[in-house]
Amino acid sequence: MNKFTLLCATTALVMPAMAAAQSTGSQEVEDDTIVVTGSRLSSGVGGVVVPDVPKTRSILNQDIISRQSEGQSILQTINLIPGVNYTNSDPYGSSGGNLRIRGFPGNRIALLWDGLPLNDTGNYAIFGNQQMDPEVIDQVSVNLGTTDVDSPTPSAAGGVVSYRSMLPTDQFGIELKGSVGSFDYFRTFAMINTGEFGPLGTRAWISASDQDYEKFRGPGSLHKRQYNGRVYQAIGSNGDFVSIAAHWNRNRNNSYNSGTAFDYAANHDFDNIPNCVRDTPTPGVADNEGSGSATNNSQPASCTNYYNLRINPSDTGNIRGSMRFTLADGLVLTADPGYQSTLANGGGTTTLSETDSRLRGANVAAGVDLNGDGDFRDSVRVYNPNNTRTNRYTFLTSLIWEMNQQNRFRLAYTYDRGEHRQTGEFGRVWDNGDPISVWGGRTNELARIVAADGKVLQNRDRYSVAQLQQVSGEYFGHFLDDKLTVTVGIRAPFFKRELNQYCYTTISSGNPLCTSEPIAAARIVAPGTPRPVGGFPANAVFAPFERTVKYNPILPSAGISYEFGRASVYASYGKNFSSPSTDNLYRSVDIDVAPEKTDSFEAGLRYRSSTLQGQLAAYWVNYSNRIVTAQDLDPTSPTYSQTLDRNVGNARAYGLDGQVSWRPIRELSLYGYASYINSKLKDDILGTATATALPTSPCPAGTPVGQTCTIVSVNTAGAEFVETPKFSFGGRAQGNLGPVSVGAQFKWVSKRYSTDDNGYSYSRRTPTAANTVPILDELGRTPAYTTVDLDAQIDFGKLGFKLDRTRLRLSVINVFDKFYFGNISTQSNNVAATRFAVGAPRTIQATLAVGF
Incomplete structure (x- = not known):
């Protein structure tokens, strides 16, 4: 097989322009060796791979993925990579978490699965609890702070995380797993590999898993069911193939309640409550289910924190195609079509007055009797989720031409269209407070609340389309006996958002007002209307609207690397952008929010051998048109007093990321990593x-x-980025003695700011016992923390057991039971109001796997 064939079969792992390489371009695998450029790259040391590419990239493969806790999100696994900080919301991954890379939040990082973009099409959010089962992930790679030239996303200023699913094996095989653990954890997993079958040597696998456990604090449980499968057909012997894969994931989760530092100082187990106190419907009496205090669990208002109203149901699925065709000698075409489906909400509850104008609608009726007591006097508890239904269609294709052994070119095209339907159908609740349907009144007529005029009552109603068409290209050259590698690329995304707001928008808050009630003409303002003398009426609303916004940046990139022996040096540059989210644009009706843009520079040194691999990278990022949410205090502005999104200034960050993995003897592998970041916001x-x-x-x-x-x-x-540790470091050691292996890993994370102003306002208060926030320091920073995990495994196959893939595994998360803050719901300048999620406590898990 010639050098070009190997390159084209593994393009995405190597070339900044090869995002399709995340699936089609990286299919060529021989034995367990990953092919990255024209030469073979070792499978790493201890499961950690440092690829020789002209940018900072780290790869983790199954050697280390399989040592993490069963069923864990792949995003928790990449917490072992320098520059990455993922704060998991629970020990097993089903509650999601928060990702940051070099200070960039998750909605500024592209997440790809076999080349398919996974970020939400509306707000670019990443959902860690909806990722593929770790057993069927071949590897995960992270581009730190830079993107691939053809990254199929309009929001990737902060880097790319991509993982690829496993290829079916040549031989028939079955694996069954059962896991038990702390908090009544129980998980089963099954996978069948068909081996080659039929006259064409087709291969396939199918897997299923079911995971259920109780929350580690507060009432409620988390249930996840997932199905995956893949069919692979090789075409000839030159690496061509066709593949199709499918995925379905169902989550039914009770959410954790993030508390303030005051809440946790009073009770480390602060969370939602187990019971919902209802005001019994009484004819002729004004029942009020919002009465009392939300913090007094014996009063109806406390039902706002009832655990079965604070839920996060989701149904997600996708179909992924991959194909590679050799068109002529030196000319290869790849294609990756895909479809994704999502239905999800975040739960929620409120109370409705039976005489609410939205309930009366266009009818002259006095109201709607919600609790069936025969009057219209009451305020009644209801369920109010915001349902999001997304259909997403993606097509990635690349044409790769090898002019000669030293010069290669690639032309790529991306089409990605997300159709985003967002509604907020209110739902009725049972007597105990449980919602009749987790989707509210979306499809369940028993749960649905209907206004007096027959219209379905809802708090959101809009339809959006996010469409990306992108053309990209890259030159890839080898010089000086292949020691010098040069890449030059350009990406031209043509991105547009079609916005259709079917409700009014309350000017004072930016929130939708969905109603069929007659609205006085004097209250209705056309979007873009200049503010009149004296201002808009206090109850003014923007009329429903349609709007299309477009963003067409030109994004160049370049990279260079030079090898000398087993070492190499590299440098790269990339311009990246993140367009405003759907919420930015709906909320900021009168503001044209510009995309955030970054210029990223980095340089690094690598060393790679079969026993030692290391990487040290220095980077500098300039960040322009930063988007923040803030209140408009200009009385002459059309959006006066609104809380909206706008561009407010620039930022910069520089730092170091380093890692080294070493196998001093065959039985022992060691891995260490560290990061430093100096970030600065340039404007108030x-x-x-x-x-x-x-x-x-x-x-x-x-x-x-x-x-x-x-x-x-x-x-x-002058402030630093919020929720971003200035320093972090960690490591892993694993010993293998025959059938027994034992591993230990740790991570230390420094203090993190909880407000955009880095505690400026808080530190200038006159301190009293009442206004001093516990746990946090004088600048509102969370304490530094260290977590330590252990794992051990006995491989019975190495003891001669006939089912040679039979293993018994034990893992312990957070061995020393450290209490620490994970996710931070940051604030602009109010330290006392900042809310936190707590990291998982000590968690023990045991797994028995049987297979051949």
Whole structure:
């Protein structure tokens, strides 16, 4: 097989322009060796691979994926890579978590599966609990801070995480697993490999899993069921093939309640409550299910924290195609079509007055009797989820031409269309507070709440289309006896969002008002209307609207690497962008939010051998048009007093990421990694105010009374990125003695800021016992923490057991039971109001696997 054939079969792992390489371009596998360029790359050391590409990339394969806890999200596994910080919301991964890479949040990082983009088409969110079972993931790779030239996403300023599913094996095989663990954990997994069958040597596998456990704090459980499969057909002997894969995932989860530092100081197990107190319907009496205090569990208002109303159901599935065809000598075509389906919501509850104008609608009726007591006097508890239904169609294709052994070119095209239907049908609840349907009134007529005029009551109603068409290309050259590699690429995305808001938008809050009630013409404002003298009416609303926005940046990239012996040096540059999300655009009706853009520079040194692999990278990122959510304080603005999204300034970050994996003897592997980041926001978040005659006037002295002035709304200039540790480091050691292997890993994470102003406002208060936030430091930073995990395994196959893939495995997460804050729901400047999710406590898990 010639050098070009190997390259084309593994394009995406190597070339910044090869996003299809995440699936089709990386299919060529011989034995367990990964082919990355024209030469073979070893399978790494201890499951960690440092590929020789002109950018900072790390790969983890099954050697290390399989040592993590059973059923765990693959995003938790990449927490072992420098520059990555993933804070898991529970020990087994079904509650999701929060991802950051070099300070960039998850919605600025592209997540790909066999080349298929997984970020939400509306807000680019990443859902860690919806990822593929780890047993059928071949490998996961992370581009730290840079993207591939043809990354099929309009939001990838912060890098790319991509994983690929396993190829079917040549031989027939079965694997069965059963796992038990802390918090009543129980999981089963089964996989069948067909081996080659039929006259063409077709191969396939199919797998299924079921996972169920209780939350580690508070009432409720998490249930996940998943099915996966893949069929693979080789065509000839030159690496051509056709493959189709399918996936279905069903989650039914009770959510954790993130508390403030005050909540956790009073109770480390702070969470939702187990019972919902209802106000018994009484004819002629004004029953009020919002009465009392939400913090008093004996009063109806506390039902807002009832665990079965705080849920996160989701149904997700996809079909993924991959194919590779040799068109002529030196000319290869790859294609990756895909379809994805999502139905999900985040639960929620509120109370409705039976005389609410939305319930009366266009009818003259006095109201709707929601609790059946024969009157319209009551305020009744209801379920109010925001349902999102997405159909997504993706097609990636590449044409790769080898002009000669030193010069290769690639032209790629991407089409990605997400049709995003978002509704908020209110739902009735049973007497105990449980929702009649987890989807509210979307399809269940018993759960549905109907207004007096027959219209379905809902709190959101909009339809959006996110469509990306992208053309990209790259030159890839080898010089100086293949020691020097040069890449030059360009990406031209043509991205548009079609917005259809079917509800009114309340000007004062930016929230939708979905109603069929008659709205006085004086209240209705056309989007874009200049603010009149005296302002809009207090109850003014924007009319329903249609809007299309387009973003067409040109994004160049380049890379260079030079090998000398087993070592190499490299440098790269990439311009990336992240377009505004759907919520940005619906909320900011009168603001044209520009895309965030980054210029990323990095340089690094690598060493690679069969026993030692290491990488040290330095990077610098300039970040422009940063988007933040802030209140508009300009009284002359059409969006005065609204909380909306806008571009407020620039930022920069630089740092170091390093890793080394070493096998000093065959029985022992060692791995260590560390990261440092220095980040800085360059601008304050500004607003305007009106001068008064009072000494406390917000404007500078001498500003005439009644004149507007610019003020600092949030002191962010000079602040560091929130939720981003300045330092982190960790490592793993694994010993293998015959059939027994034992591993240990740890990670230390430094303090993290919880507010955009880095505690500026908090640190300038006059301290009292009441306004001093516990647990956090004087700048509102979370404490540093260390987690330690252990795993051990006995391989009975090595003891001569006939079922040679039979293993017994034990794992312990957070061995020392460290209490620490994981996810941070950051604030602009209010440390006391910041909410936190707690990291998982000590968790023990045992697994028996039987197979051949």
